[in-house]
Amino acid sequence: MNPDITAYNSKQTPEDKAICDKLAETIDSVLKEAENKIWHAHPVWFLDGNPVVGYSKLKNCIRLLFWSGQSFDEEKLVNEGSFKAAEIRYTSVDQVKVTELKRWLKKSRDIQWDYKNIVKRKGKLERLK
Secondary structure (H helix, E strand, O other), rough: OOOHHHHHHHHHHHHHHHHHHHHHHHHHHHOOOOOOEEEEOEEEEOOOOOEEEEEHHHOOEEEEEEEOHOOOOOOOOOOOOOOOEEEEOOOHHOOOHHHHHHHHHHHHHHOOOOOOOOOOOOOOOOOOO
16 A cells, blocks of 8 residues: 555544545555555545545545546445546445445446546546546
8 A cells, every 4th residue: 555545544533544444455456557646635546647536534434536436327426526526425444345345446447537637628527438
């Protein structure tokens, strides 16, 4: 795991750290080819420079965000923002279901919108995959 992400996880409460560690380990195991780093103060995984998944600490939960998640057709993922992102929020490590998380991660590889070039395209998203 990226040392910066390990440090991020270590700053969380014990319950939130358990959630973050489980998310990071699962993401790393599925998206082995992804670059990962702290981006805008949160752990994020990139495929070919395009952000696909990340998580962050909110006031009372850990939010897992898929940049192209609205295109996954998954009822547990809730639309987030005005682009194609979708999220799920966790308050307990027991809520993280590895089987569904792995399914979503595979979709994050196969279904991507081009966030890498969103500024160049003046806020317009184009489908990559």
